[in-house]
Amino acid sequence: IINPNAAIVFGYEPWLVTTKGGESVFGFLVADGNQTLVIKDLLGKKHIVPTSTINSRKKQENSVMPTPAFLELSEQQLADLAEYLMTLK
Numbered sequence: 001i002i003n004p005n006a007a008i009v010f011g012y013e014p015w016l017v018t019t020k021g022g023e024s025v026f027g028f029l030v031a032d033g034n035q036t037l038v039i040k041d042l043l044g045k046k047h048i049v050p051t052s053t054i055n056s057r058k059k060q061e062n063s064v065m066p067t068p069a070f071l072e073l074s075e076q077q078l079a080d081l082a083e084y085l086m087t088l089k
Contacts, residue, residue: 002078
């Protein structure tokens with residue numbers, strides 16, 4: 001929560017895939033086969049991309065989870081959020 005870019009859990013690394021036709025797909029890699037690549041976007045929609053059409057694919061360095069600074073959370077608000085999350089079962 002404090003630094004979401006510090007460690008991104010396996011399977012939640014965001015990828016950017018661009019095709020030879022200039023289309024871009026951003027999301028989580030679901031399947032990487034010989035003939036197709038499947039990316040699930042941030043809305044949960046799966047995109048099937050034939051590998052023969054891929055121009056580039058790059059794992060992104062930053063998490064899709066926003067940082068507290070981006071959300072303009074104060075230290076107290078961040079502490080309150082953490083306390084609340086720890087009470088959930």
